[in-house]
Amino acid sequence: MPQLDFTTFPNQIFWLLVAMIALYMILSRVALPRIGAVLADRRSAITADIAAAEDAKQKAIAAEEAYHKALADARAEAGRIVDQARTEMQREVDVQLAKAEAEIAAQTAESEQRIREIRASAMDMVAEVARDTAREVLGVFDVTADARTINAAVTARMKQGSA
Amino acid sequence: MAENGIVIRPMDQFIVKPLFGGDVVSWYTPTNVTLWMALTVLAATAVMVYGARGRAVVPTRAQSVAELAYSFIYKMVEDVAGRDAVRFFPYIMTVFMFVLFANLLGLIPFAFTTTSHIAVTAVLALTVFISVTALGFILNGTKFLKLFWVDSAPLALRPVLALIEVISYFVRPVSHSIRLAGAMMAGHAVAKVFAGFAAALGAAFFLPVLAVTALYALELLVAVIQAYVFTILTCVYLKDALHPAH
Numbered sequence: 123m124p125q126l127d128f129t130t131f132p133n134q135i136f137w138l139l140v141a142m143i144a145l146y147m148i149l150s151r152v153a154l155p156r157i158g159a160v161l162a163d164r165r166s167a168i169t170a171d172i173a174a175a176e177d178a179k180q181k182a183i184a185a186e187e188a189y190h191k192a193l194a195d196a197r198a199e200a201g202r203i204v205d206q207a208r209t210e211m212q213r214e215v216d217v218q219l220a221k222a223e224a225e226i227a228a229q230t231a232e233s234e235q236r237i238r239e240i241r242a243s244a245m246d247m248v249a250e251v252a253r254d255t256a257r258e259v260l261g262v263f264d265v266t267a268d269a270r271t272i273n274a275a276v277t278a279r280m281k282q283g284s285a
Numbered sequence: 286m287a288e289n290g291i292v293i294r295p296m297d298q299f300i301v302k303p304l305f306g307g308d309v310v311s312w313y314t315p316t317n318v319t320l321w322m323a324l325t326v327l328a329a330t331a332v333m334v335y336g337a338r339g340r341a342v343v344p345t346r347a348q349s350v351a352e353l354a355y356s357f358i359y360k361m362v363e364d365v366a367g368r369d370a371v372r373f374f375p376y377i378m379t380v381f382m383f384v385l386f387a388n389l390l391g392l393i394p395f396a397f398t399t400t401s402h403i404a405v406t407a408v409l410a411l412t413v414f415i416s417v418t419a420l421g422f423i424l425n426g427t428k429f430l431k432l433f434w435v436d437s438a439p440l441a442l443r444p445v446l447a448l449i450e451v452i453s454y455f456v457r458p459v460s461h462s463i464r465l466a467g468a469m470m471a472g473h474a475v476a477k478v479f480a481g482f483a484a485a486l487g488a489a490f491f492l493p494v495l496a497v498t499a500l501y502a503l504e505l506l507v508a509v510i511q512a513y514v515f516t517i518l519t520c521v522y523l524k525d526a527l528h529p530a531h
Contacts, residue, residue, distance in 0.1 A: 125299060125402050132311070134301065135404055142383060145330075145382065145383055149333060149379050152334050153330070153333035154374070160337065160341070160344075161356065
């Protein structure tokens with residue numbers, strides 16, 4: 123069995139030590155620090171990216187909140203403006219209504235005044251017509267009466283009629 | 286082993302020969318051991334240095350392999366031996382890469398498997414054993430001996446257990462080295478025997494060839510597993526030196 127050929131042992135052990143020391147130097151000086159640095163870089167890059175993503179998410183949430191707040195504010199403002207417009211319009215309507223009523227009242231009063239005047243003038247004309255008629259009637263019967271008597275009689279009869 | 290004139294010598298593949306002729310193997314003679322150890326170092330360097338040369342944040346395939354090996358052993362050291370064992374990570378990585386690539390390169394036909402030699406694995410195991418024992422005494426002083434004194438056992442049993450613990454402790458380098466060398470040697474010898482059968486059987490040659498194919502797949506697995514086992518045992522022994530309490 124060649125494994126138990128002790129004459130080759132010093133040779134194998136010597137070259138094993140050479141190989142192990144060479145590999146240890148290569149790995150510990152070059153390979154392992156390099157790979158370790160790459161892994162650490164990647165870890166920190168991933169951590170930074172996750173932090174950035176978290177940050178962006180927070181910003182998005184804040185933006186959404188700001189949007190909702192702006193929307194609510196705008197709604198409240200719109201409601202306020204609508205209320206204001208409504209009250210202003212109501213006030214205007216009230217003013218116009220009051221003015222219209224006043225005008226109508228004034229016109230009514232004027233109309234009543236005119237009606238009274240018309241009625242008064244109508245009564246005068248009735249008296250006139252009555253006097254003329256009375257004179258004509260008396261004229262037919264060949265009776266002359268002075269104007270004063272006729273006036274007094276007509277006035278008395280009209281007072282009687284209207285009473 | 287003569288059969289139809291064909292001689293099967295399954296152990297010849299393990300003979301240490303000088304590279305440049307001659308029969309004398311003195312301690313410094315460049316031999317096939319030198320060649321295959323140099324190739325092992327080169328292969329490990331190719332993966333760990335050349336493969337990872339890009340230092341890319343998004344790794345290439347070669348860099349992924351190097352990072353995988355690094356992370357795998359780093360995590361093993363951290364999990365098995367504890368966080369304070371990380372300072373020995375470069376040495377454990379060296380052991381792992383050396384054994385892994387020695388095992389894998391040994392599977393190339395006509396290759397010489399350096400880890401199939403007890404001289405090589407014994408030096409690897411004894412280096413671990415001696416340094417771990419020295420480290421245990423340096424870090425813990427005489428408290429390191431508590432490793433052999435099982436406090437949780439009944440007092441009467443403790444001396445018996447201590448004897449068993451001491452024996453098992455000193456058997457460690459033996460099992461550590463013979464496991465690796467034995468697994469490598471057995472697989473390669475069996476492959477060679479089957480290959481010899483293929484030459485001897487004539488028309489039925491395909492049966493041993495199929496067997497060698499299956500065996501080769503198994504040996505590939507064994508090569509990686511033995512490297513893993515050798516490394517994880519190193520971590521387990523290192524843990525005893527750092528934390529000797531049971």
